[in-house]
Amino acid sequence: MTSKIPTITLNNGANTPSIGYGTWQALDEELERALETALEAGYRHIDTAYVYQNEKVIGKVLKRWISNGKLKREDIFLVTKLPPAGNRPEGVVKYLKRSLENLQVDYVDLYLIHAPFGLPDFEGDFPPKGNDGNVILDMSTDHIAIWKALEEQVDAGRTKAIGLSNFNKSQIERILKNSRIKPCALQIEQHVYLQQKELVDLCKENNILVTAYSPLGTPGMNKYFGKRGIKVDLPDILGNPAVKAIAKKHSKTEAQVLLHFYVQQGWLPIPKSVNPERIRQNLDIFDFQLDQQDVKELKSLDAGIRILDFGPFTGVDKHPEFPFKNEKQK
Numbered sequence: 003m004t005s006k007i008p009t010i011t012l013n014n015g016a017n018t019p020s021i022g023y024g025t026w027q028a029l030d031e032e033l034e035r036a037l038e039t040a041l042e043a044g045y046r047h048i049d050t051a052y053v054y055q056n057e058k059v060i061g062k063v064l065k066r067w068i069s070n071g072k073l074k075r076e077d078i079f080l081v082t083k084l085p086p087a088g089n090r091p092e093g094v095v096k097y098l099k100r101s102l103e104n105l106q107v108d109y110v111d112l113y114l115i116h117a118p119f120g121l122p123d124f125e126g127d128f129p130p131k132g133n134d135g136n137v138i139l140d141m142s143t144d145h146i147a148i149w150k151a152l153e154e155q156v157d158a159g160r161t162k163a164i165g166l167s168n169f170n171k172s173q174i175e176r177i178l179k180n181s182r183i184k185p186c187a188l189q190i191e192q193h194v195y196l197q198q199k200e201l202v203d204l205c206k207e208n209n210i211l212v213t214a215y216s217p218l219g220t221p222g223m224n225k226y227f228g229k230r231g232i233k234v235d236l237p238d239i240l241g242n243p244a245v246k247a248i249a250k251k252h253s254k255t256e257a258q259v260l261l262h263f264y265v266q267q268g269w270l271p272i273p274k275s276v277n278p279e280r281i282r283q284n285l286d287i288f289d290f291q292l293d294q295q296d297v298k299e300l301k302s303l304d305a306g307i308r309i310l311d312f313g314p315f316t317g318v319d320k321h322p323e324f325p326f327k328n329e330k331q332k
Contacts, residue, residue, distance in 0.1 A: 007044060007288065010270060012186045013209040014163045016111065018079040020265050021285060022047030024215060024274035029056050036276040037063045041073070043282045049189075049213075049272045050105075051083035051116055052097055053128045057104035065106045080105065081112040081189075081213075083167060084152075085128070089120035089143050094151035098160050113152065113161035114189055117168045117312075119143060119321035129315050136317030143323050145173060146180045153183045165189065165210070170325040171201055178208060189213040192269055194245070194260060195237055197304040206268070214264050217271035218257050220309055237307055244299045252290050255283055262287040263300050 009017040023045040028036060033056050037048070041063070050060050064080075067073040082105065088097035098113060120143035124130045129137045152164040165187035166174060177185060188205055192198060192214035205212050219239035239245065240256040249256045257273065261284055264271040273284045292300070311326050312318045319327065 007046075007285070008265070010211060010268075012163060012211055013184055014186055016079075016162055016186075018111070018211075018270065019045070019047045020270055021045075021261065021287070022049050022079070022081070022213070022270060022272040023281075024272035025050045025056055025060065026054050026215070026274055028054075028274060028276055030059060032276050033059045034063055036278075036281060039278045039281050041067060043285050045281075045285060046077055047079040047081070047270070047272070049081045049215075051114075052085040052088075052101055052104075053083070053116065057082060057101055061104050061106035075107065079111045080107065081114065082110050083114040083116035084148075086117050086119060086121040087123050087128075087130075089115065089117075089140070089148055090123075091144075091147045091151040093123060094148060094155060095160075098155055102160060109159055110161050112163045112165055112187060113155065114165045114167045114187065115145075115148060115152070115169070118145065118166075118170070118173050118323040118325050119318060120323070129318070131316075134317075136320075137315045139318065139321045141322060143321070145176060145323070149177050149181055153181070156183055163187070168325055171204055173323065173325060174201075174204060174210075184208065185210050187211040187213050187270075189215055189272075191216050191308060191310050192264070192271075193217050193219055193239055194242070194263070194300050194303040195219070195239060195305050195307040196309075197301065199304075202267075202269075212269045214269040214271040216309055217264055217269075217273055218260060236309060242303065244303060248292070248296050248299065251296075252292075254287075254290060257284055258287045259292070259296075260300075262290065263292060263297065266292060266297070 007019045010020050011017050023040045050057055068075055082101045084097055120140040121129055122138055122140050132138050155161050156164055163186035165185045167189040188210050202212055219237055245256045249259045261271050275281050
């Protein structure tokens with residue numbers, strides 16, 4: 003039986019569960035079955051994005067649960083994202099309305115700018131590529147203009163809160179200096195190998211929630227990119243000896259230890275799984291405590307290892323707003 007899930011209060015006063023269900027790489031009937039399991043297990047924070055191409059499946063399941071009286075709309079904290087192809091003021095309302103139609107809801111609880119770089123508006127597979135194999139870019143991306151368009155969507159009631167994803171420190175600071183509505187959340191790759199203290203501290207100072215994607219290292223990512231002929235080097239976070247020892251000490255899985263650690267740090271992890279047992283296990287993390295030594299060991303694993311650097315999208319690092327330009331690759 004899953005323990006009661008603590009909540010986090012955002013800077014707009016809304017509450018969200020402290021762990022969510024991630025849906026990247028999940029599609030069609032597989033996602034429909036997995037989301038049913040997730041809702042039955044007790045997940046109420048659901049994360050998706052326009053580019054995931056799975057909003058319609060999520061909308062179908064949520065509509066069924068709400069129509070059957072198993073849930074009310076306000077029971078769900080629903081997150082989706084503006085695609086890079088919509089990274090211009092006129093793209094915000096266009097793509098948010100599409101997402102609302104796909105999700106079969108009148109509003110989302112949180113709408114994020116998915117990435118700081120812009121692409122041309124296009125229809126088809128993400129991302130658009132030229133004859134040279136490089137991603138086609140829109141170099142004129144204006145974060146402030148886009149953010150003001152997001153603020154208008156809060157005013158219009160299409161989203162309760164707005165935030166950022168994959169933005170770096172200077173980009174976040176630029177938004178903070180020019181915003182009427184402060185970002186509620188920053189969604190970033192965040193796990194024990196990439197703890198990003200400077201970025202986390204900035205968020206704490208400004209009461210911005212850090213949402214941790216790929217919290218377990220995205221072990222299934224090669225299946226996703228393999229279909230596109232791309233091989234990605236993945237670190238084995240779950241197999242780390244320190245993580246395994248702490249898991250054994252608490253009679254928990256490695257994933258449960260990591261997810262509990264993230265929640266304890268004040269981050270909101272959004273693990274993705276389509277395996278029913280793991281879906282339930284990933285939520286069952288509130289009936290034990292990590293001691294000071296456990297926390298010290300897990301913090302010491304920070305190595306600045308970024309898995310999702312947009313590397314498979316060749317040429318995107320040429321965009322002036324590519325967020326990881328100054329990082330030392332390890």
